[in-house]
Amino acid sequence: MSSRNAKPWSITARLTLLYVVSASVILLSIGWYLHQTLAETLAQDNRQFLLKEIQLLRTVLQEQPPNLERLADEQSEGIDLPAGRYYSRILNENGRNLIETPGLPTAMPFPLIDKTTVRKIADGRTFMLMTAQSKTTPQQTIQIALDVSNEAELLAKYRRNLIGALFFGLLFSTLAAVFVARRGLSPIAEMTRHIEGISAAQLNERLDPATAPKELSNLVSAFNAMVLRLAKSFAQLNQFSADLAHELRTPINNLMGATEVALSRPRNADEYREILESNLEEYGRLSRTVEILLFLAKAENTGIPLRTVRLDGRAELEAACSYHEAMAEEKGVRLVCDGQGFLYADAQLFKRVLSNLLLNAIQHTPNGGKIRLSVDSPCDGSASVSVQDTGCGIAAECLPKLFDRFYRVDPARSAEGTGLGLAIVKSIMELHGGSVVIDSEPGQGAVVTLHFPAK
Numbered sequence: 001m002s003s004r005n006a007k008p009w010s011i012t013a014r015l016t017l018l019y020v021v022s023a024s025v026i027l028l029s030i031g032w033y034l035h036q037t038l039a040e041t042l043a044q045d046n047r048q049f050l051l052k053e054i055q056l057l058r059t060v061l062q063e064q065p066p067n068l069e070r071l072a073d074e075q076s077e078g079i080d081l082p083a084g085r086y087y088s089r090i091l092n093e094n095g096r097n098l099i100e101t102p103g104l105p106t107a108m109p110f111p112l113i114d115k116t117t118v119r120k121i122a123d124g125r126t127f128m129l130m131t132a133q134s135k136t137t138p139q140q141t142i143q144i145a146l147d148v149s150n151e152a153e154l155l156a157k158y159r160r161n162l163i164g165a166l167f168f169g170l171l172f173s174t175l176a177a178v179f180v181a182r183r184g185l186s187p188i189a190e191m192t193r194h195i196e197g198i199s200a201a202q203l204n205e206r207l208d209p210a211t212a213p214k215e216l217s218n219l220v221s222a223f224n225a226m227v228l229r230l231a232k233s234f235a236q237l238n239q240f241s242a243d244l245a246h247e248l249r250t251p252i253n254n255l256m257g258a259t260e261v262a263l264s265r266p267r268n269a270d271e272y273r274e275i276l277e278s279n280l281e282e283y284g285r286l287s288r289t290v291e292i293l294l295f296l297a298k299a300e301n302t303g304i305p306l307r308t309v310r311l312d313g314r315a316e317l318e319a320a321c322s323y324h325e326a327m328a329e330e331k332g333v334r335l336v337c338d339g340q341g342f343l344y345a346d347a348q349l350f351k352r353v354l355s356n357l358l359l360n361a362i363q364h365t366p367n368g369g370k371i372r373l374s375v376d377s378p379c380d381g382s383a384s385v386s387v388q389d390t391g392c393g394i395a396a397e398c399l400p401k402l403f404d405r406f407y408r409v410d411p412a413r414s415a416e417g418t419g420l421g422l423a424i425v426k427s428i429m430e431l432h433g434g435s436v437v438i439d440s441e442p443g444q445g446a447v448v449t450l451h452f453p454a455k
Helices: 011-061 068-077 149-184 186-196 214-263 269-302 313-323 325-331 347-364 396-401 411-416 421-431
Strands: 084-091 097-100 115-120 126-133 141-147 308-312 334-340 342-346 370-376 383-389 435-440 446-452
Touching: 011 084, 011 115, 011 126, 011 141, 011 149, 126 149, 149 186, 186 214, 214 269, 269 421, 308 313, 308 347, 313 325, 313 334, 313 347, 313 370, 313 383, 325 334, 325 347, 342 347, 342 383, 342 446, 347 370, 347 383, 347 421, 347 446, 421 435, 421 446
Parallel strands: 334 370
Antiparallel strands: 084 097, 084 141, 115 126, 126 141, 308 342, 370 383, 383 446, 435 446
């Protein structure tokens, strides 16, 4: 099985492993330090003892002539020691043995002059060996061997005890780590049980940040914010589904009614043509509604790639007015453009925004009214575009709902549009990172202001 398909470790397992590794490093470090301290202390004591004996033997050798009997006495006095036994050997300038302690192991590998070493011989005993020279002329060589087998056994026993302590310490650390990890993660388990009880019908449930540990408070707040967004999205989805069913039901009922009337009796070609033309209008309305809904879904869920360019705001406003001039003249509405400035936007989407706003303004502006389009570009690189009409205005309680899908201030005018124009405007402005604001009072018209950010 590849590592890509391997199941990741649980947090409890990871915390346990980290805890055990940390405890292992700490216990090993402490054990190694104590062992080295004890070994170094014993070795230092042994070296001091050997140096003291060498100094004593040098003093005896400096006597003229050398007193071999006293030398033998000094060697025999230190044979039995609490820590073990020691042996010494005196060699003349030719390397011949002058005198040595009885029982000195043969073929003892003594080190070079003024060196100290520890050797283990064939019979299993361990010795600390030291070699020095006398202060006499000619010089003799002094060799001393201290039996440190008891100390070596003491260190070996100490190491075994440390290994046992390390084993039981790691065992206890593992059990303690599992307990601590599970105890520490119990708030997460409690949160999980609470979250599992939340369903689409219980989106009003929230986690209490006050009861969560400090490390999880941000997670709890983020989860509550997510549930709030989901609740809002579900409410919008339910409302959208109801509105969509209502919007589609009207043209479908019209199509079904017209078709039933056409099939109720035989008709001539002109009558069938008239019915088909009426049906075609309804099909067009359905097609436009579906197209707009697909655009909104893509803009809000997957995003639409923008081809942002630098646009001449005044030129774009004049082009939009020229395109809708015929419709405005038919209703007796005058279109006016003013202001100068540049903005950064997707050209096609900006044209669509202006077209939707102009269509709404023309539709709600009475005969003889005026629609004013203006652009302003401050020094910071941002831009503002406004569309102001002299229509009937909008009540304050209706303003927050204007960007909702299928919402109409006057339901009696449902046949004049889909109720999605301002929703498209809002989505396009959000794609650009901008905003749209509507100010209006009844009887004084409305002003729609678009804010485009700097590049």
